[in-house]
Amino acid sequence: MSAPRLVVHRDKELMAEAAAARLITRIVDAQSARGTASVVLTGGRNGNGLLAALGTAPARDAIDWSRLDLWWGDERFLPEGDPERNVTQAREALLDRVPLDPARVHAMPASDGPHGDDADAAAAAYAAELAAAAGPGDEGRVPSFDVLMLGVGPDTHVASLFPGLPAVRETGRTVVGVRQAPKPPPTRISLTLPAIGAAREVWLLAAGEDKAEAAAFALSGPDPVEAPAAGARGREHTLWLMDAAAASKLPAGLHPPVSA
Ligand SMILES: O=C1O[C@H](COP(=O)(O)O)[C@@H](O)[C@H](O)[C@H]1O
Numbered sequence: 001m002s003a004p005r006l007v008v009h010r011d012k013e014l015m016a017e018a019a020a021a022r023l024i025t026r027i028v029d030a031q032s033a034r035g036t037a038s039v040v041l042t043g044g045r046n047g048n049g050l051l052a053a054l055g056t057a058p059a060r061d062a063i064d065w066s067r068l069d070l071w072w073g074d075e076r077f078l079p080e081g082d083p084e085r086n087v088t089q090a091r092e093a094l095l096d097r098v099p100l101d102p103a104r105v106h107a108m109p110a111s112d113g114p115h116g117d118d119a120d121a122a123a124a125a126y127a128a129e130l131a132a133a134a135g136p137g138d139e140g141r142v143p144s145f146d147v148l149m150l151g152v153g154p155d156t157h158v159a160s161l162f163p164g165l166p167a168v169r170e171t172g173r174t175v176v177g178v179r180q181a182p183k184p185p186p187t188r189i190s191l192t193l194p195a196i197g198a199a200r201e202v203w204l205l206a207a208g209e210d211k212a213e214a215a216a217f218a219l220s221g222p223d224p225v226e227a228p229a230a231g232a233r234g235r236e237h238t239l240w241l242m243d244a245a246a247a248s249k250l251p252a253g254l255h256p257p258v259s260a
Pocket residue numbers: 042043044045046047073074075076086150151152153154158159160183
């Protein structure tokens with residue numbers, strides 16, 4: 001597991017543009033090295049801001065969209081097409097405007113899908129889909145994602161792993177149903193920390209003053225049960241991509257220079 005490295009940008013717009021440029025490079029490099037790339041998307045304001053920035057980035061055409069697998073770190077367990085679903089928001093922000101292969105867009109199940117409102121069954125189905133995509137070196141559980149992105153909530157949640165709830169303690173399953181989430185909707189599906197840890201690179205996105213306390217706490221070395229963001233680490237790299245407001249409460253020793 002890699003130690004976190006911080007990159008701080010002037011504001012959230014620049015952070016989204018810089019992260020989009022970074023993502024283009026990672027995808028193009030992975031496609032050139034392995035033929036395909038796999039990226040795990042996050043919901044929330046910062047994740048959708050990054051997707052919107054990717055849609056207008058001059059270098060976006062360097063990506064071979066047909067050789068890109070998209071997965072989700074979590075989903076709000078709502079009916080298909082619900083505007084609050086993370087996949088609906090990602091489609092609006094970018095996915096509907098790029099030539100993706102629909103078979104490679106791995107949305108998490110909806111609450112009116114084949115598993116009905118059984119979030120555990122839906123989570124198990126997504127775990128099976130991930131296992132089927134895992135390669136020989138992946139221990140048969142989840143693919144080695146090239147980049148896995150996570151928006152950091154003001155309470156330090158990432159994906160739908162909230163402080164103190166059972167999902168953040170999960171060590172066996174790769175995907176779980178989540179109930180009684182403190183942020184609506186209460187029922188969700190989420191990758192677990194072991195699944196997140198299979199990614200080559202984990203990027204935590206935090207912009208805005210409301211993320212400042214969460215970032216300072218998560219980066220102070222707490223138990224991930226209390227601060228799930230602290231437990232999200234990539235195998236090769238763990239990057240906190242922040243704006244100056246979200247970094248404003250970091251201790252002086254941790255605060256890197258603002259990039260621009
Ligand atoms: O509900 C969710 O919230 C988090 C963070 O969202 P933000 O708007 O505070 O940035 C997000 O990472 C997660 O995917 C989503 O389901």
